[in-house]
Amino acid sequence: MSLLAIESLSKAFGGNRVIDDLSLTVRQGAVHSIIGPNGAGKTTLFNLVSGIYTPESGRILLDGAETTGLAPYRMAALGLSRTFQNLQIFFNMSALENVMVGMHLHCDSRFLPAMLRLPRIVRRDAEMAEAAAGLLRFVGLAEAVGADADSLPYGALKRLEIARALATRPRLLLLDEPAAGLNPAETGEIDDLIQKIAETGVTVVLVEHDMRLVMGVSEHILVLDRGTLLAEGSGEEIRHNPDVVAAYLGEEGRYL
Amino acid sequence: MRRRLATPRTGGLLALAVVIAVLPAFLPNNFYFDVMILVGLNAIVCIGLNLLVGYAGQISLGHAGFFGLGAYSSAILTSTYDWPPIAALLAGAAGVGLLAFAVARPIMKLRGHYLAMGTLGLGIIISIILTQEVDLTGGPDGMPVYGFSILGWEPSGVLVWYWIVGGLLLLTVWLALNIVESPVGRALRAVHGSEAAAQTMGVDVVHYKVLVFVVSAVLASIAGSVFVHYIGFVTPSEAGFIHSIELITMVVLGGLASIYGAVVGAAILTTLPQLLTFLHDYEMLGFGAIMMGVMIFLPRGLVPTTARLLRDRTR
Ligand SMILES: Nc1ncnc2c1ncn2[C@@H]1O[C@H](COP(=O)(O)OP(=O)(O)OP(=O)(O)O)[C@@H](O)[C@H]1O
Ligand SMILES: [Mg+2]
Numbered sequence: 005m006s007l008l009a010i011e012s013l014s015k016a017f018g019g020n021r022v023i024d025d026l027s028l029t030v031r032q033g034a035v036h037s038i039i040g041p042n043g044a045g046k047t048t049l050f051n052l053v054s055g056i057y058t059p060e061s062g063r064i065l066l067d068g069a070e071t072t073g074l075a076p077y078r079m080a081a082l083g084l085s086r087t088f089q090n091l092q093i094f095f096n097m098s099a100l101e102n103v104m105v106g107m108h109l110h111c112d113s114r115f116l117p118a119m120l121r122l123p124r125i126v127r128r129d130a131e132m133a134e135a136a137a138g139l140l141r142f143v144g145l146a147e148a149v150g151a152d153a154d155s156l157p158y159g160a161l162k163r164l165e166i167a168r169a170l171a172t173r174p175r176l177l178l179l180d181e182p183a184a185g186l187n188p189a190e191t192g193e194i195d196d197l198i199q200k201i202a203e204t205g206v207t208v209v210l211v212e213h214d215m216r217l218v219m220g221v222s223e224h225i226l227v228l229d230r231g232t233l234l235a236e237g238s239g240e241e242i243r244h245n246p247d248v249v250a251a252y253l254g255e256e257g258r259y260l
Numbered sequence: 261m262r263r264r265l266a267t268p269r270t271g272g273l274l275a276l277a278v279v280i281a282v283l284p285a286f287l288p289n290n291f292y293f294d295v296m297i298l299v300g301l302n303a304i305v306c307i308g309l310n311l312l313v314g315y316a317g318q319i320s321l322g323h324a325g326f327f328g329l330g331a332y333s334s335a336i337l338t339s340t341y342d343w344p345p346i347a348a349l350l351a352g353a354a355g356v357g358l359l360a361f362a363v364a365r366p367i368m369k370l371r372g373h374y375l376a377m378g379t380l381g382l383g384i385i386i387s388i389i390l391t392q393e394v395d396l397t398g399g400p401d402g403m404p405v406y407g408f409s410i411l412g413w414e415p416s417g418v419l420v421w422y423w424i425v426g427g428l429l430l431l432t433v434w435l436a437l438n439i440v441e442s443p444v445g446r447a448l449r450a451v452h453g454s455e456a457a458a459q460t461m462g463v464d465v466v467h468y469k470v471l472v473f474v475v476s477a478v479l480a481s482i483a484g485s486v487f488v489h490y491i492g493f494v495t496p497s498e499a500g501f502i503h504s505i506e507l508i509t510m511v512v513l514g515g516l517a518s519i520y521g522a523v524v525g526a527a528i529l530t531t532l533p534q535l536l537t538f539l540h541d542y543e544m545l546g547f548g549a550i551m552m553g554v555m556i557f558l559p560r561g562l563v564p565t566t567a568r569l570l571r572d573r574t575r
Binding site for chain 2: 085088092093105112113119120121
């Protein structure tokens, strides 16, 4: 069974149909990419799947169970996490605390025990700080463990979002342009990181314009255009698909 | 050990306890004790307000309303209905908590300017009701209140009240620090930092907004109840718009998202007007000027700015 299934999904903004009767599936495991021109609806699709937007019609199923219209925090509990194209860092916290927020569902978050600072709250917080530091090291941010989020450079913030998303222990991880704005060396590190994440058993769905990155890491590519699925297949199939070349890649292989 | 003492928790609490303990030796007369008691009560309200405004990032321009409701609950229940003061205080806090819970869902849906207007309106409604219900509240002239008593013991004298309020303040600071340094506190700050990211990380944003609104309202109510027994009299102005603005100014001056900032802000802005009574007509002018000055020169507020300076220097 597919981990994520989208059935005839539609979403419009003031008459502008951004997702148009879209159906697709993502099977469990490996890295899947969604590509398409600017404004194709990739981010909107992520917002629908993660519960930030509610669709006008259609269904979303996570591991066979319908999740259409569930609030984002419920989606997180079901094992879905994501990063954001326009950074959504908690700049009022340290890098470590950013990651610890990602563990919210895996700790006692009730008010009274917290207010009375029961010993188990203190103990669990120490464990979480340890685990969060481990995640920062995992994404290559060992030096950020003691830093405030607002003191980190852009490239580090991109990875901080990934660490935070991993802290929720997702089954399905949506990455919205993790390499945007990064130099080639940093993009290479993101490439390695995505493979490392996939090796841990997390299913990754990647939205990205950097075609080298996409072709390198993805087992399966979906091409979105004006809210519909234009094509899907392996990198080789996509590269030679005339519709995709016309709509997105360009005759000269603009993005290749 | 030195590291431990430098933390806001151990070091800060200890420092605050020492200040509260030795301060009486330096207070020349009852007038100053009186001012310090008011400082303590304002600080308690400001700590709650800072959890809401500074940590969770949700403005309230109506918190004096909750302070006033606590004050009047205690006044009415003890004076008119002969309730024991402690029962009146708890009933007031519970009632205010319920009211805050009921209005929180609709009101916390608002953001930014709209939330400011919504809470402003709430505070104004409360103060109008307290003014209009003359039979119950004594109307604009206010009403007298009996002293406090607990299990037959009646605190009297300004020194006893000083210790009571000082103890309550320490307790409030401790509880607030506990909240801030817990998953709950991180969730509140996450709501402030990015609602979209907070939700995606599994934080039920609405739940935490409602929670912190209720907690801050209950703290204001308790402070109002203690205030009314100490002063022995209450008027609707305690619940009024000007008082709400004073409270917000204290929070911003001391420092948003800083528990000790709330205490420092309350201390400065409660003490200054008392020491500058000759300026009385221009008090609000002074508040306005301080607010503008802080926003321009110390946008983080006194305590966070100072803490940052110290930290950078010791690096
Ligand atoms: N909240 C919104 N309100 C109105 N229009 C929106 C909203 N979100 C997205 N849109 C519109 O929907 C269309 C698709 O946007 P979306 O961000 O999903 O594209 P995208 O494929 O992620 O593009 P990019 O590659 O540039 O990130 C755009 O025309 C955009 O203007
Ligand atoms: Mg996008």
